Amino acid sequence: MRLEKCWFCSSTVYPGHGIQFVRNDAKIFHFCRSKCHKNFKMKRNPRKVKWTKAYRRLHGKDMTQDSTFEFERKRNRPERYDRNLAENTLKAIKKIDKIRSDRASGHIKNRLKTGKVQRQKEARKQLELGIHLVKAPLALAQDSSLCLPKIKVNVSQTQTEENQPMEE
Amino acid sequence: MVQYNFKKITVVPNGKDFIDIILSRTQRQTPTVVHKGYAISRLRQFYMRKVKYTQQNFHEKLSTIIDEFPRLDDIHPFYGDLLHVLYNKDHYKLALGQINTARNLISKVAKDYVKLLKYGDSLYRCKSLKVAALGRMCTVIKRIGPTLAYLEQIRQHMARLPSIDPNTRTMLICGYPNVGKSSFMNKITRADVDVQPYAFTTKSLFVGHTDYKYLRYQVIDTPGILDRPFEDRNIIEMCSITALAHLRAAVLFFLDISGSCGYSIAQQAALFHSIKSLFMNKPLIIVCNKTDLQPLDGIFEEDRKLVMEMKAEAMKTVIGQGGEPTNEEGVLLTMSTLTEDGVIAVKNAACERLLNQRVELKMKSKKINDCLNRFHVALPKPRDQKERPACIPQAVLEAKAKQAAEKEKRKTEKELEDEYGGAGVYSASLRKNYILANDEWKEDTMPEILDGHNVYDFIDPDILLRLEELEREEGLRQAEEEGDDFEMDGQELSLEEQEALAEIRKKKSLLIQQHRMKKSTAESRPVVPRKFDTDRKFTTGRMGRQLSSLGLDPSLAINRARSKSRGRKRERSVDKREGDGGDAMDIDDNQASKKLRLRSTSRSRSQSRPPGEVIPGEGLKDSAQKIKAIKLAKKSVLKRNKNARRGEADRVIPTLKPKHLFSGKRSIGKTQRR
Numbered sequence: 001m002r003l004e005k006c007w008f009c010s011s012t013v014y015p016g017h018g019i020q021f022v023r024n025d026a027k028i029f030h031f032c033r034s035k036c037h038k039n040f041k042m043k044r045n046p047r048k049v050k051w052t053k054a055y056r057r058l059h060g061k062d063m064t065q066d067s068t069f070e071f072e073r074k075r076n077r078p079e080r081y082d083r084n085l086a087e088n089t090l091k092a093i094k095k096i097d098k099i100r101s102d103r104a105s106g107h108i109k110n111r112l113k114t115g116k117v118q119r120q121k122e123a124r125k126q127l128e129l130g131i132h133l134v135k136a137p138l139a140l141a142q143d144s145s146l147c148l149p150k151i152k153v154n155v156s157q158t159q160t161e162e163n164q165p166m167e168e
Numbered sequence: 169m170v171q172y173n174f175k176k177i178t179v180v181p182n183g184k185d186f187i188d189i190i191l192s193r194t195q196r197q198t199p200t201v202v203h204k205g206y207a208i209s210r211l212r213q214f215y216m217r218k219v220k221y222t223q224q225n226f227h228e229k230l231s232t233i234i235d236e237f238p239r240l241d242d243i244h245p246f247y248g249d250l251l252h253v254l255y256n257k258d259h260y261k262l263a264l265g266q267i268n269t270a271r272n273l274i275s276k277v278a279k280d281y282v283k284l285l286k287y288g289d290s291l292y293r294c295k296s297l298k299v300a301a302l303g304r305m306c307t308v309i310k311r312i313g314p315t316l317a318y319l320e321q322i323r324q325h326m327a328r329l330p331s332i333d334p335n336t337r338t339m340l341i342c343g344y345p346n347v348g349k350s351s352f353m354n355k356i357t358r359a360d361v362d363v364q365p366y367a368f369t370t371k372s373l374f375v376g377h378t379d380y381k382y383l384r385y386q387v388i389d390t391p392g393i394l395d396r397p398f399e400d401r402n403i404i405e406m407c408s409i410t411a412l413a414h415l416r417a418a419v420l421f422f423l424d425i426s427g428s429c430g431y432s433i434a435q436q437a438a439l440f441h442s443i444k445s446l447f448m449n450k451p452l453i454i455v456c457n458k459t460d461l462q463p464l465d466g467i468f469e470e471d472r473k474l475v476m477e478m479k480a481e482a483m484k485t486v487i488g489q490g491g492e493p494t495n496e497e498g499v500l501l502t503m504s505t506l507t508e509d510g511v512i513a514v515k516n517a518a519c520e521r522l523l524n525q526r527v528e529l530k531m532k533s534k535k536i537n538d539c540l541n542r543f544h545v546a547l548p549k550p551r552d553q554k555e556r557p558a559c560i561p562q563a564v565l566e567a568k569a570k571q572a573a574e575k576e577k578r579k580t581e582k583e584l585e586d587e588y589g590g591a592g593v594y595s596a597s598l599r600k601n602y603i604l605a606n607d608e609w610k611e612d613t614m615p616e617i618l619d620g621h622n623v624y625d626f627i628d629p630d631i632l633l634r635l636e637e638l639e640r641e642e643g644l645r646q647a648e649e650e651g652d653d654f655e656m657d658g659q660e661l662s663l664e665e666q667e668a669l670a671e672i673r674k675k676k677s678l679l680i681q682q683h684r685m686k687k688s689t690a691e692s693r694p695v696v697p698r699k700f701d702t703d704r705k706f707t708t709g710r711m712g713r714q715l716s717s718l719g720l721d722p723s724l725a726i727n728r729a730r731s732k733s734r735g736r737k738r739e740r741s742v743d744k745r746e747g748d749g750g751d752a753m754d755i756d757d758n759q760a761s762k763k764l765r766l767r768s769t770s771r772s773r774s775q776s777r778p779p780g781e782v783i784p785g786e787g788l789k790d791s792a793q794k795i796k797a798i799k800l801a802k803k804s805v806l807k808r809n810k811n812a813r814r815g816e817a818d819r820v821i822p823t824l825k826p827k828h829l830f831s832g833k834r835s836i837g838k839t840q841r842r
Contacts, residue, residue: 003622012620067638072625079627081602083609089626092635093618096626099642106649120659123669127661130672139719147664148671149719 008036008046010053063107068100174326177236181229182320183313187306190225194218194302204291215298216285222302223278226309230271233319234264246334246414253406255322263322266315270308277304330375337526338386338415339518342408342443343422344436345392346429348457350374351505352422353389356515361389367430368392371404373411380519388417395439412443418451418522420514423475425502426461433467437474444481451521452482453499455514460504475500 004013004020007029019037021029031037039049046054056062071092079085127146139149181189198221202214240248240257251260281301288294332338341349345367353361357376362369374389390408393401401409412419423436456464456475467475482499501517503510530536581596588594599610616623628634661669689695696702708726715722777783781791788794808815830842 001616002624003617003620067641071628071631071634072621074622074625075627078624079629081604081609081612081614083606083612085627085629085631086612086614086623088632089623089628090615090618092631093621093623093626095635096638097619097621099638102642103645106645117659120661123661124659127665127669127672130676131668133675134668134671134718136715136718136720143719145664147662147668149717151716151719 004030006030006032006036008032008040008049008052010046061108061111063104066100066103068096068103071096173331174238174323174329177323177326178232180233180316180320180323183310183316186229186316187309190222190229191302191306193225194222197221202291206291208289211291211294212285212288215288215294216282218298219278219281219285219301222305223274226274226305227271230267230274234267234271237264237319237323244334244414246332246410249410249414250329250407251326253403253410254325259318260322263315263319266312267319270312273308274305277301277308330373332373332375332388332415333386334415336386337383337519337522338388338417339420339522340388340390340411340415340417341420341422342390342393342412344394344424344429344431344439345369347392347422347424347436348429348505349392349422350389352420352455352457352503352511352514353387355505355508355511357387359387359389368404373407378515378519380516381523383519383523385519385522386417388415393439393443395435395442409443409446412446416450418453418518418525419447420453420455420518421447421478423454423456423478424458425456425464425467426458428458428461433471433474437478440478440481447481447485450485451518451525452485453501453514453518453521454478454482456500456502458504458506459502459509460507464502 001015003015005011006013006018008031011032013030013032018030018032019034021031021037021040023029029040031040039046046052047058049055053062057064131140131146135149143149198218199214202211206214237260238247238251240251240260248257251257278301281297281304285294285297288297341352343349346365346369350361350363350370353359353374353376354363357378359374359376361374361376368391370389370391372391376387376389378385378387388411390411391404393405393408396405421440423433424431425433427433454475464475479500501510501514503514505511530539585591585594585596597611602610604610614623698706708729711729712722712726715725782794782798784790784794786794788797805815814820833839
């Protein structure tokens, strides 16, 4: 029993799911669901379809080269069973997985950093240019920080007299 | 030498069909168009051709029938007799004779009419002659209709006869009905003959094939024979008698020891003696069947004697074949088809005897001399007196001995299974013989899938080392990342700035929305002008709030707006409010200002115009022009109004009774209402 990778979107195909297509030249295509299968039948190139892993890797959206990928390699020669080795392997898989996902999210964060910087610059510019919509020039002259003006409330003297008994 | 392939005889058509076939063929294959005006020779030729063509076809078809049906004298006597038994030789010959006569009659008819046609003098006469000729030929065929049907039936039956080769090695099974001949047949060959408890289950001959010493033997199963005088036998029994008589085969006479076939041993022995003349020159074996019900040793004395007599007869045949030493075992055999006990032995004995007999015969015949020079067994010429036996190394002998011992000692998995309760109960442990570093690991189950990965893809002897390296790398990388993160935080906006930005964006989107609304409705929907202010948007309070949110002091602006709209009263109340705040005065003032505030909604009154004023606009340049335009308009309407006549703006029905509504029929609907 093996988990295969969908040929179109590169997600894992669990047993009992999907379809396998064998072409006349004996090449086997695995599909995870009918969406990928139908796309394949339409002869779409996965490298051009935005939501597939192939596109993302090709256009640098996801991490492509990393040492964690070398741990997972299809081995055709079966090894003799060794309990210790099996235990170690199972523990290692978990750790490797964690490291790989950390690195992948780091890659994405890095990629989005430039966008963040740009957005912050834009925001600042917008603030500077548009401050006149929320703050009158007079108020701006008095208080030159780029934030909302403090609203002045006229307090009538009657109120102060009423308060006096309280203060005492 | 005719091939015994009766399946290849062409179908004999029905009388009617025969006529139809030939006539339609004549119509298709000869020219069909002829006119009165043709030359007489042409007309004659036309019809003569038709008559001749028809006759030729009849002749051809009837000849094929006659040729293809086998002549009973020309084929092997076995088949001849068999066909005689089944179909009666005389009837068969008569039928074929009739066909022959018909053929000749048709030829005669055609000849005569062709002769007449030579002297036909008109189209009509030639035509009638042709019609008569064809008619007579068809009548001939109609008369032999039943014969054709009979021949068709024979053909069908012949096609289903078993293909028995009379010259090859054959074994014949005979005996009383229900003794077990067909069961024996099923056991040694691949034939699937019906086996049923009633007598005469087998109604015709059946052929099967079996192998012995790399040679193919035919085995023929016959229907059972009863002990009757020859003349009283029916067709089914005659089939087996024919086979016995003509085929040169080994005969296996079946005897039912237990008597469960319904006939005693005495009766069976009587049958044996009555047909023993047919066993001349044939290797005979007496087979005692159904020994599971009654072993041979357990039968009564009289029966035993009868059996021994039969055996003696059988021995005679053995002796008769060239003085062989009497081989007692090969003559009387016991078996049981139910338990399959002794079946193979019987078959082997029969095949052996037959083979020997045939070989001897061949040796004695003249043909052997032709074959003899083809046989030559080569032996090396001895050089000297030294003996040279086969040489087998000692190790091989020992290994062979050991293997034999091992095979006996080892317990097979199948025996284990049986021991522990059979196939459904016990499941063999497939991992028993695994070779592992530690035997405790034999029954371990290892997961194949973990967290969406195949575990087998990760197995590596030095995975621990690599994992350590990886973790070190990861530690370094994380340290670097934290350093990077610190640099980033400089340029963020503060909280208040973010609030301001949000406000700016909200306002901008509002403006955009309003603009879009205005743009889309500007052409289609009339807008209420601002002075009517139905939504009560343009109040000083609102203006004040907006200004103060912008950070300005609104009081000045509010005052100015109010002063422009109100009279002096308003100013007074404004002063009072700004002045000292005596308690009594305050109350009055509050009431007074309230009244004034209520009245202030009629602000528009102060801005109204005198009734006669005309404002320029609507395409006219000044008031004077507009006044003139108004005057002209009024003048044009004055007279009509005075006469109470319809004007331009009044509704007019041009025709009170349009014709299309008050006349004519409707294509759909009723015309009750007009």
